[in-house]
Amino acid sequence: MLKKSVTEISEDLKSLYIETAKKLKGSDRRQFMAQVVQGLGIGGQTFAERELGWNRRTIRKGTEELTSGQAFIDGRSRSGRKKIETKLPNILEDIKSIVEPKSQTDRSFKSTRLYTRITSEEVRRQLIVQSGYQEEELPSSETIRRKLNDLGYSLKRVLKSKPKKKIAETEAIFEQIEKINREADEGSISPLQ
Known part of the structure; x- marks a missing residue:
């Protein structure tokens, strides 16, 4: 048929x-x-x-x-961009060596993650300085941030330094300086006393 x-x-x-x-x-x-x-x-x-x-x-x-x-x-399944580890086989070890000294465990021990205050941009700069990588061959700081997360590091936001609160003596010091300046302007005291 x-x-x-x-x-x-x-x-x-x-x-x-x-x-x-x-x-x-x-x-x-x-x-x-x-x-x-x-x-x-x-x-x-x-x-x-x-x-x-x-x-x-x-x-x-x-x-x-x-x-x-x-x-x-x-x-x-074999297409696409290769992982950075295939291009730079020692990159993960180099990242660990930079971040490990600046890391600490979770204070409450609720997780096994490590916390670090170093930024991914700083890790990238340190890879160039310490490990001798070239600027062009390194991945972006975003990729380094992802690799840090994969390695178990949590990035803590680096806080900007805050000005100290005024102490009680500060007002007294400034009042004394203003008094001296007024007296100097009036001529009642000589500037070289």
Whole structure:
């Protein structure tokens, strides 16, 4: 018994196939395409390539996945930017050596995280100074901040120094200075006393 050959399908069905394939990814998409082509019968691959804009190699890969029952691992999992540790293998150890002396544990011992007051920008500067990295090869301070979090360090906000509160003697000192200045302006005391 021969399978039917495809001659025509409606425009609605074409657009449904195309939109569905666009919404699917990876193995699901390939297997969907293969099922559609198998349903079309003899000449289905040619028809799908010409009318639906699908790639024959993708359809064949989907057909192999359907017959074997196993999805093929495609190269997408290996694509993208590599971690900074692959480019600079010692970076995590160097970051630890800079941050460790300036870290402390949680006072309440509720967590195992370490707290540090050094900023990620300062860690980046210290990597250049202490470890000899070049400015261009180092990641951004945001990446260093993420690596610090991955290593278990929590960054504490570095507080700006606050002015000390006035003490009681301050007013008396300024009153004395104002008195001396007034007397000097009036000429009642000589400036070299």
